C-alpha cells in the first residue's frame with residue numbers, strides 16, 4: 001500500500017557522540033541498551049482504519065518516530081515496517097453500523113491517516129502493508145506454522161496452540177486468569193467450545209455471512225488478527241541471521257501487549273524458530289481532562305480535526321512528547337498551551353542573530369533521548385538554552401541547533 005511522502009531529515013554533524021539507545025523492554029521488564037548495529041529492524045502495529053488518527057495513535061507513532069530518528073542520527077539504518085489492519089471485526093462492525101462498504105471506509109480513513117502522519121512529521125515506513133494485499137503472505141505463514149507447531153480446527157476455523165511456544169506469557173507477565181479476562185475484552189474467544197486451550201489464537205476464520213472471504217487451503221475465509229502482523233513483519237523486515245532474534249523492536253500502544261503482541265510473537269517464533277523481537281516497546285495511554293479517552297466514551301480527539309481547527313501540528317507533536325512516552329498521561333488545554341508557548345520561544349530564540357552555545361545543548365538532547373527517550377529532559381535543556389539566548393548569551397550556531405531538533409525531535413521550526 002502507498003505510504004506517505006518521505007520526510008526531509010537534516011544531517012547532524014558527525015562530531016556529536018551518540019550513546020547507545022536504552023529502551024524499556026516489556027518482556028524483560030527492564031531498561032536495556034540496544035546493541036550497536038548498522039541496521040535495525042522495527043515493526044510498529046498500525047491502525048484499524050475505521051476511525052482516523054486520534055491522539056493516542058499520534059502519541060504512539062511519534063514515539064517510534066523518535067526511536068527511528070535517534071538510530072538514524074547515530075549513523076545506523078532502520079528498516080521500519082508498519083501494517084494496516086484493514087481486515088478486522090471493528091472495521092466490519094463500523095461499516096455495518098454506518099451502512100457503508102468496509103473497503104471504502106478503510107480507504108477513506110487510511111487517506112486521513114497518511115495526512116495526519118505528514119502533518120506530525122513522522123518518517124514513513126519502508127513498507128506500509130494492508131492485510132488485504134498481504135493475504136498470500138499470510139496464507140504462506142500459516143502453512144509454515146502448521147509444519148512447525150500444533151494447529152487444529154473448530155468448526156472450520158483454524159487455531160494455533162499458543163502453548164507450543166515455551167515462552168508464551170513471558171513477554172506480557174500476566175496470570176492465566178488475567179490473560180483469559182483480557183483476551184475476552186480485546187476480541188478473543190476464550191470460552192469458545194471446542195478449543196483445546198482458552199488462549200489458543202485464531203489463524204483463519206471461515207467466511208461468515210456478510211463478510212469478505214479469500215480462498216485458502218483452509219477454506220474460504222479471512223485471517224485472524226495476530227497472524228496478520230506476524231506474517232507481515234516476518235516477510236517485509238530484513239532478518240538478522242546472526243542474531244538470536246528475528247527483529248529488534250516490536251512496538252505499539254500498551255493495550256497491544258496482550259493478547260496481540262504475545263500471540264504475534266508466539267506465531268512468529270513458530271515460523272522462524274527464533275524469538276521474535278529483541279525488545280518489546282510500549283507506549284502509555286492518552287486520557288482527556290482526567291478521563292480515559294476511548295471510542296465508547298465518545299471523547300476521542302482526532303488529529304485531522306484539531307489541525308483543521310487551526311492547531312499547529314508541531315505544537316501537537318511537542319505537547320505529545322512533553323511527557324514520558326511510557327506513562328499514561330492526560331491531554332489538557334494547558335498541555336497544549338505550554339507546547340505552543342515553548343514552540344514560540346524556540347522560534348524566537350533561533351531567529352536571534354547571536355545565540356547561546358549550541359553544542360552543549362545538542363549533546364544534552366542526545367543524552368536525554370538515549371536514556372529511554374527522556375523527552376522532557378531534552379525539552380528542559382532546549383528551554384534553558386532559549387532562556388540563555390534571550391538573556392544575551394552568545395557563541396552558538398542557530399542553524400546547527402535548528403537542524404538537530406528537526407532531525408532528533410521531529411520539530412521543524
Ligand code: ZN
Nearest residue numbers: 045046229260
Ligand atoms: Zn500488530
